[in-house]
Amino acid sequence: MKKLLFSVLLFPFLLQTNAQELKTKINWFNLDYEKDGVRGMSVERAYNELLKDKKATPVVVAVIDGGTDVNHEDLKDRLWTNTKEIAGNGKDDDKNGFIDDINGWDFIGGKDGTDVNHEQLEMTRILKQLKDKFGDKPSKKVIRKNKADYEFLQTLQKEFNEKRAESEQYAPFYKQVYANYVESEKILKEYLKTDKLTKSAIAGVDESQADRKVRAAKKTIEKFDELGATGADIKEAAEHYESELQYNYNLDFDARKVVGDKPNKLEYGEYGNNEVTGPEAMHGTHVAGIIGANRMNNLGIMGVCNDVRLMVVRTVPDGDERDKDVANAIHYAADNGASIINMSFGKKYSPEKKWVDDAVKYAQSKGILLIAAAGNDNLDVDVDVHYPTDTYEGGGIAENWISVGALSWKPDVDAVATFSNFGKKNVDVFAPGVDIYSTVPGSKYEEKSGTSMAAPATTGVAALLKSYFPNLTAAQIKKIILDSSVKVPDFRVKKPGSEEIVKFEELSATGGIVNAYNAVKMAMEMK
Template identity: 90%
Template sequence: MLMKKILFSILISSFLLQTNAQELKTKLNWFNLDFEKDGVRGMSVERAYNELLKDKKSKPVVVAIIDGGTDVNHEDLKDKLWVNTKEIAGNGKDDDKNGFVDDINGWDFLGGKDGTDVHHEQLEMTRILKQLKDKFGDKPSKKLIRKNKADYELLQTLQKEYDEKKAENEQYAPFYKQLYTNYVESEKILKDYLKVDNLTQAAIKGIDESQADRKVRAAKKTLEKFIELGATGADIKEAAEHFESELKYNYNLDFDARKVVGDNPKKLEYGEYGNNEVTGPDAMHGSHVAGIVGANRNNNLGIMGVCNDVQLMVVRTVPDGDERDKDVANAIRYAADNGAEIINMSFGKKYSPEKKWVDDAVKYAQSKGVLMIAAAGNDNTDMDADPQFPNDTYENGSVAENWISVGALSWKPDVDAVATFSNYGKKNVDVFAPGVDIYSTVPGSKYEEKSGTSMASPATAGVAALLKSYFPNLTAAQIKKIILESSVKVPDLRVKKPGGDEIVKFEDLSATGGIVNAYNAVKMAMEMK
């Protein structure tokens, strides 16, 4: 759900007008560029390749993309997919005896045995609230309340939060629906007037209002306002669909998406549910994430991912709604069991009723030498005070050693260097990486700019994979240490605290106070014995 949360601020987000082709706001590939050479706070990936890795050999690294699904036929991803060579495709058998039938490119923990997939889901808050309402009923006895005081207090808290959020969505849904209608109508009027299939800002600006009728003048003003506010038709449509979906599914107490899967949500059932259809009904988010990590750098198409020698394992776990702890735990285990050395997790939620399952899976991954990279979240909140799940802190208070939490950096200079939406935390966010206006792969062999800590996490995962690829003997702990210690420190940088205008020290927003940098990381790895 991380990407979706940015939609609340869509009218002040950093996108340009787009129709069929997107006009980029900043430099293409900026997340891989170098601050000194290119003027943007990228991760110096190109510099690392050009100056440090030019004549060095690499080995393939498996990176698991635990997400909402990935377009396995994308022109820039299809040659970079993990392929389970021990499995015979399409024979309906578990040839490698790993518990998963025909898992050629990964596994879908949201799939049914008949090949269908979960698309929409409730929020975790909604699921817990439903269980508690069923437990207490409309008129709970004093005895029942007294025996279950903690649960009853949680019920009150969740009911209040649920009512507020649902009311907010009931307000936003018609607003964005009308906003999108206005956009589409204005766009059609101007396309007809200019006799073009695609609109550009220059074309809109160039319309001579003295020669145009009232409808054209009004349409021009409407689209110019959208341009001024930084809103696009695609994002307004996405927002309208998002709020409608939230009301219909996320906040619907009676919606049961799990019928599609046919499992028992109260049991882990590793290897006993799901299917091998890893693209899913909406692979937008997962495809974008996968491209950042490892889109083909050598095919002269689209974009260049961070790591040039990568195998992307697709583990579909995140629906349009909140992921289940059961699926997250099993996804981590699947990735660790099948050779993933890096796991990217661009998702998160506020509640985790089965946190122990996830904690055990993280410990299992650590025992297998797997490094986990996680998005910090997009609520512009202090993670030290208001954590999201999953995270690196176990229920007993100890901390996972194989975990990096990443906040989002903008390409903008000075006070606007940090993404307005990014979570932060001197203790619980480790480092920042590029996460605003990142141009990457989307379904249908297309490319779009997206923003979120969902983008900053795979940028960091790409650097981790790069290190593992060229320095295969590095352990997960060593790679984490290198990434954090080699991050660029900017002690003089003052930025707006995410979510407001308060000016703070950038170094106070994360544990390292640093920005992920591939050049520095590779250099440090080369100097290690």
């Protein structure tokens, strides 16, 4: 699931949010701790001090995500283009199995050009299959014969009921909160005779001269402003919970009719379309910008790697991605020249993990590095598995894999993102992932938070290394990134999801923070 952290979170009755006013330096993930006072990745320092007079070779990076705005002002010049394909002729010119795949491929689209937007969670899909298998009143004989599956059904049903009940509670709450916000805005705009409200104009409302409705509207808007909540934040929360009810936790919803494939078969090259933006490209566009937004055009932001070609592989809906699509997306990226694959998604269950494992092994055979988000559930993933994972189903570990946790710009004990998953074994390293300002659809820019942002920050560093040192292998780039990460052995932080203070080095295998300056310096010193 492409999980951008919600701006609006329920805490008894208060609204707390990541407002869209910038909280820190616009480019903080690229900055240097010693020079700039924030724990960025020292990207600017690497460019200015180590790479200034060196030439780079463009490197292809696949963004497996929910789609990317290919017309964005800061991305359109950094897209991968399949030069062997003739756009719009309806033919597979390069014989790679995909018709008119100019900038990539959409594995959750139909042949008629339509696209999947919403999907069930994997839990919902598995629960539906098990319920169909056992029926309403399974016999004792059937239960005994399928004991493990029946017990799993009971566990899933309980989890499903709890999650759906939560959405049923929050959906109407946020809907009403948003209605109140909109009505308050309307009242104040009419009273002030303006189309745009400002803080000063609202503060200037003389309550002694205003009627009860205006006074109430003023208090409402000022309270939201005090908590940092915008109308967009509240609307986002309302739509999220409503979407969960209608699609994610809906046993009868079938998004796959749009695709028209056979979900239980891989069918590589037999389904999807070339429409890689999709109906909701917020997440994938933000991720792509972090990796490689144009650094030279004086627009928007500066991505980590300037010499990149972004291959868009649309795979992740609003809901849980299917293992079939993830496996085929990795396969597609490997077949079409990607050196690095970014995977900013994840889920709790992976019924067809073997398909994904096989694709990861295939990518490794092609010399490709995979970089994955650790997940946003503040869990120890050494205990609670977050898929996809580098551990193969039959045993063994993928050597071409980096798992990334999220770091905040905040100092001291608050330096680790409160939402980030962690794990001394299964999370390799941390990178900036809180309030990251990057590209969003429509040639706009916003702050977003998540390990979904930390992964592409790391991917950008990997691409930077590959672009300036093209002979480096995936294994060497991984080793450089991990070995050169900044170690802070005496650093103590809050364990994500709690107030417990722990050593930062206990949260990942390296105990380090990704650092481009150190990485480039190490690459330069290698023979």
